[in-house]
Amino acid sequence: MAGRRRAGAIGSHNGRLDLRPLMPSLFDKLWDRHAIAQTPGGATIIAIDRIFLHERTGAAALASLAAAGRKVADPARAFAAMDHIVDTLPGRSDVTTMPGGTAFITETRAACAAAGITLFDIGDPDQGIVHVVSPELGIVLPGLTLVAPDSHTCTQGAVGALAWGIGSTEAEHALATGTLRINRPRTMRVTFTGTLAPGVTPKDMALALIAAHGAAGGQGHAIEFAGSAVTALAMEGRMTLCNMATEFAAFSGFIAPDTVTFNWIEGRRYAPTGALWDAALADWQDLRSDPDALFDREITIDAAAIAPMISWGTSPMQSVAITGRVPAFAGTGSRAAHDKALAYMGLAEGQPLAGLPIDAAFIGSCTNSRLSDLERAAAIIAGRRVAPGVRAIVVPGSSAVKRAAEAKGLDRLFTDAGFEWRESGCSMCFFAGGESFGAGERVISSTNRNFESRQGPGTRTHIASPETVAASAIAGRIAAP
Amino acid sequence: MSRPFTTLTSIAAPLIEDNIDTDIIIPSREMKSTSKTGLATGLFAGRRYTQGRAENPDFVLNQPRYRSAAILLAGDNFGCGSSREHAVWALAEHGIRAVIAPSFSPIFAGNATRGGVLPLVLPRATIAALAGEAITIDLPAQTVSVGADVHCFTIDAEARAMLIGGLDAIDLTLQSADRIAAWQARNRIARPWVYL
Ligand code: SF4
Numbered sequence: 001m002a003g004r005r006r007a008g009a010i011g012s013h014n015g016r017l018d019l020r021p022l023m024p025s026l027f028d029k030l031w032d033r034h035a036i037a038q039t040p041g042g043a044t045i046i047a048i049d050r051i052f053l054h055e056r057t058g059a060a061a062l063a064s065l066a067a068a069g070r071k072v073a074d075p076a077r078a079f080a081a082m083d084h085i086v087d088t089l090p091g092r093s094d095v096t097t098m099p100g101g102t103a104f105i106t107e108t109r110a111a112c113a114a115a116g117i118t119l120f121d122i123g124d125p126d127q128g129i130v131h132v133v134s135p136e137l138g139i140v141l142p143g144l145t146l147v148a149p150d151s152h153t154c155t156q157g158a159v160g161a162l163a164w165g166i167g168s169t170e171a172e173h174a175l176a177t178g179t180l181r182i183n184r185p186r187t188m189r190v191t192f193t194g195t196l197a198p199g200v201t202p203k204d205m206a207l208a209l210i211a212a213h214g215a216a217g218g219q220g221h222a223i224e225f226a227g228s229a230v231t232a233l234a235m236e237g238r239m240t241l242c243n244m245a246t247e248f249a250a251f252s253g254f255i256a257p258d259t260v261t262f263n264w265i266e267g268r269r270y271a272p273t274g275a276l277w278d279a280a281l282a283d284w285q286d287l288r289s290d291p292d293a294l295f296d297r298e299i300t301i302d303a304a305a306i307a308p309m310i311s312w313g314t315s316p317m318q319s320v321a322i323t324g325r326v327p328a329f330a331g332t333g334s335r336a337a338h339d340k341a342l343a344y345m346g347l348a349e350g351q352p353l354a355g356l357p358i359d360a361a362f363i364g365s366c367t368n369s370r371l372s373d374l375e376r377a378a379a380i381i382a383g384r385r386v387a388p389g390v391r392a393i394v395v396p397g398s399s400a401v402k403r404a405a406e407a408k409g410l411d412r413l414f415t416d417a418g419f420e421w422r423e424s425g426c427s428m429c430f431f432a433g434g435e436s437f438g439a440g441e442r443v444i445s446s447t448n449r450n451f452e453s454r455q456g457p458g459t460r461t462h463i464a465s466p467e468t469v470a471a472s473a474i475a476g477r478i479a480a481p
Numbered sequence: 482m483s484r485p486f487t488t489l490t491s492i493a494a495p496l497i498e499d500n501i502d503t504d505i506i507i508p509s510r511e512m513k514s515t516s517k518t519g520l521a522t523g524l525f526a527g528r529r530y531t532q533g534r535a536e537n538p539d540f541v542l543n544q545p546r547y548r549s550a551a552i553l554l555a556g557d558n559f560g561c562g563s564s565r566e567h568a569v570w571a572l573a574e575h576g577i578r579a580v581i582a583p584s585f586s587p588i589f590a591g592n593a594t595r596g597g598v599l600p601l602v603l604p605r606a607t608i609a610a611l612a613g614e615a616i617t618i619d620l621p622a623q624t625v626s627v628g629a630d631v632h633c634f635t636i637d638a639e640a641r642a643m644l645i646g647g648l649d650a651i652d653l654t655l656q657s658a659d660r661i662a663a664w665q666a667r668n669r670i671a672r673p674w675v676y677l
Contacts, residue, residue: 036664037657041639045654047664049675057565059515070651076677100513107515144675151564151588167566167592168517169650177654179661183637185587215500216558220587249558251587272674280674315500334556337498430563433510451504451562453527 025293026256027187027222029286030162034145036179043181048174050077050139050146052130053117055108056084056432057149061171062111073178075116079139080108082122083129085432088395088422092122097434115175128398128424131155131366135239136400138268142257142284147174152366152448153252154245158238159265160257160287162222165246185251186296188221189289192229194304199481201376202237203368203446203465205229206244207309207319209301215317218250221297224289225255229303235264236370243367247316247448256288308480310353310464311450313341318450322468322480326351344452345460346440353462353478359441360391361473362455364422365429368446368466369397371404377446377470378410380481386418387476391437393420395427419473431456444472483597485647488619489578491551494541495612501555502562503589507571509563520567521574542575552616554608555582559600560589569596579618581608581625594640597647601625607632620645 024032034047053061058080065072072078085104087096094105105122112119120126120133127133131152134140142160147153149171156163166174174180192205210217223245225238233241238255245253255261262281265271272280307321318341320327328349329338342348347356363369363377374396386392394414396402402424405411411421428435429447436456437443443461446469447454450461464472467481511523524542531537541547553572559582560568569592572580579599590600599620603611614627620641625632643650654661669676 037660039639039653041642042637043639045657045661047661047668056512060517060566063515064517068651074676099510104515141674143672149564149566151562165564165588167564167569167588167595169566169595170591173651173654176651177658177661178665179654181639181650181654182591183639215561216584219558219584246588249561249584249586270677276674280672283672334499337500337556340498430504430509432512449502449504449562451502453508454504457527 023290023292023294025187025289025295026224026254026287027162028293030143030145031184033143039181043183045179045181046145047179048147049144050079051171051174052134052139052146052148052153053078053080053171054084054130054148054150055082055086055104057168057171059104059108059111061149061168061175062115063107064168065172065175066111066114070176072115072117072175078117078175079120079134080112080117081120081130081133082108082127082425084426086122086425087434088425088427090423092423094122098432101432101434125399128400129366129369129426131239131243132370132397132401135159136268136398138265138271141265141271141280142261143287147171147180151246152243154250155239155243155366157245157252157254158235158242159261160254160284162252162254164252185220185222188218188223188297188299189295190223190225191227191298191300192225192303193227193300194229194302195232196229196303196306199467200306200308201465201467202233202240204306204309205303206241206247207311207316207463208306209299210244210248210316211309211319212301213248213299215247215315216249218245218248220249220251223248223250223253225253226289227303230255231258234372235260236372239370240367244316244448257284308465308468310468310478311462312345312347312353314344314450314452315341316448316450316463320353322354322464322478324353326353354480356442356478358390358444358472358477360393360437360443361386361469362393362428362443362445362447363466363469364393364395364397364427365447366397367448369395369401371401373446373466374401374405374410375408377466378413380467380470381417381419381474382413384417384474386473390473390476392418392473393422393428395422396424398424428455430454444469444478483595483647486578486597486599486620486644488617489551490615490617492546493552493554493581493611493614493616494547494550495554496541497554497556497608497612499556500558500561503560503565503568504562506560506568507565512565512567517570518574520571524571524575549576551576551578552618553577553580554611555580557583559585561586564588566592566596569593569598573598581611583608594643595650597644599644601634601636603632603634
């Protein structure tokens with residue numbers, strides 16, 4: 001199927017500027033809008049409209065840039081947020097539970113100030129997880145390119161942008177030149193047809209896709225999510241779906257912007273206003289795949305057949321319907337990896353997932369920490385109590401989400417039920433040497449990665465939707481919402 | 482500017498598992514400073530050390546014959562997960578100059594190329610046969626040879642040129658500064674809302 005792009009001359013992936021496809025896909029349009037030049041090696045110099053940094057990887061990029069005597073080309077279009085290292089405990093400061101964490105914070109602050117980059121710092125009303133803050137403030141917009149040294153940057157493709165994660169050295173390149181040199185990725189369309197059943201969420205769509213096609217299934221592709229079940233999603237749900245594109249090994253994930261997108265973006269701080277808004281809106285109407293657009297690969301999934309999902313192993317592809325059982329080795333991948341995952345998770349083939357006792361429940365992360373996520377979880381826990389012995393934590397994705405949730409009284413619903421209500425940030429989505437859940441603890445988590453030791457050495461993570469996490473926290477065992 | 486890569490001969494250390502993520506390559510807790518160096522001791526820390534940070538004799542890179550291996554053999558989707566470039570810096574600092582896998586995470590492959598570590602794609606069966614062998618990678622010729630056996634591989638021309646030259650991508654791009662500026666000037670008129 002490779003090379004099936006219908007182009008003016010040949011279907012090639014070398015991104016030659018003169019070969020615009022006759023029936024371009026959304027990706028082709030996004031790419032062509034930003035292609036500046038070809039390199040002799042066949043890569044494209046792509047214009048980067050927005051750069052976002054965080055204190056985990058951003059300080060390294062800025063420090064290295066400064067050491068090389070280079071400047072940030074356009075600091076007005078670069079932003080940074082404190083999310084990874086900063087604590088989410090009440091009364092937080094530059095001192096963190098992560099050993100050496102303070103240096104990441106203070107060095108990022110100093111480097112951003114020196115470079116003239118807007119930083120959403122600790123205590124700033126707009127602080128939060130990069131991929132929550134950027135859409136919330138209208139920093140990412142339809143039709144833009146945005147990069148960040150963070151793999152979940154693909155989240156932001158939900159607004160119809162081309163957003164992808166890069167390394168620190170590429171971040172330096174983007175900062176210094178306003179461009180990146182990259183090879184044109186192959187394209188894929190993942191179409192979710194039909195309608196989701198009640199209680200089934202975008203998180204379940206992502207897990208169902210990855211479980212069916214493998215963690216390497218999207219290998220390097222620029223993936224457009226489409227179909228009736230995708231267009232039916234509200235903006236925040238679209239972000240959850242695009243967030244997991246990196247767990248599918250995709251280059252990025254994105255969704256064609258529509259009225260839902262435009263209405264959501266209008267009025268946000270960095271979004272255009274007045275005549276500029278009108279011009280932008282007119283321009284954005286073209287951001288959709290032509291009806292006959294061709295993709296290198298297509299996957300179609302019946303949304304109605306998707307059930308609430310939960311991971312059983314140490315890769316998101318090791319996920320099943322929550323009513324299911326730990327599967328027997330299916331013959332793909334390696335038997336050793338399958339057995340290793342079982343041993344790590346303390347599970348046996350054939351064991352049902354529902355009913356497994358849990359030690360902790362975590363609601364948060366750039367996947368599922370937005371207001372609607374918290375509202376849906378709160379509706380489940382309202383008036384109930386977390387099961388005895390279960391540690392339950394909610395971490396809003398941004399300070400704005402936290403305030404909005406508090407205005408609706410969600411914080412009290414959660415704390416009354418026995419949840420900890422935190423400051424915003426990445427928190428225990430990942431372990432950096434500070435807080436963790438502990439070895440052998442079974443955690444149900446609304447995050448995106450169930451890798452070995454992701455939430456702490458030896459911690460056994462099951463990823464699921466916030467609804468499933470909430471229902472399980474109450475039950476004290478893995479339970480369907 | 483990374484160390485130029487032309488040919489490399491080394492024993493190939495097998496860590497042939499799928500989905501070796503960057504948390505495994507260097508756990509987050511091992512990234513103790515914002516520096517790009519001092520990371521080699523954190524490489525594969527979760528596997529390389531037992532409790533109390535004693536060496537785990539079972540881990541491949543701790544075995545006497547693989548201690549100075551410069552080539553690592555891996556499974557599908559190597560380097561998936563977090564975008565942390567520390568994974569490449571730690572590999573390079575430890576002395577790993579090439580990873581051979583059936584596929585790589587796209588972010589890892591980009592980072593590796595820039596960090597002077599060759600992400601080399603070969604079929605799974607070929608990789609299995611390379612385990613423990615002394616092999617030679619010839620990047621300009623795009624071959625991997627074991628004795629008289631020669632396997633060809635492909636790599637995109639840009640990555641190849643960057644690795645062979647140990648080139649700094651920023652310097653290269655800045656050679657097109659005028660073209661970039663002209664493009665931006667046009668784009669500012671066409672899409673003014675992009676600019677803040
Ligand atoms: S919430 Fe988790 S996955 Fe998202 S950016 Fe933070 S650490 Fe990464």
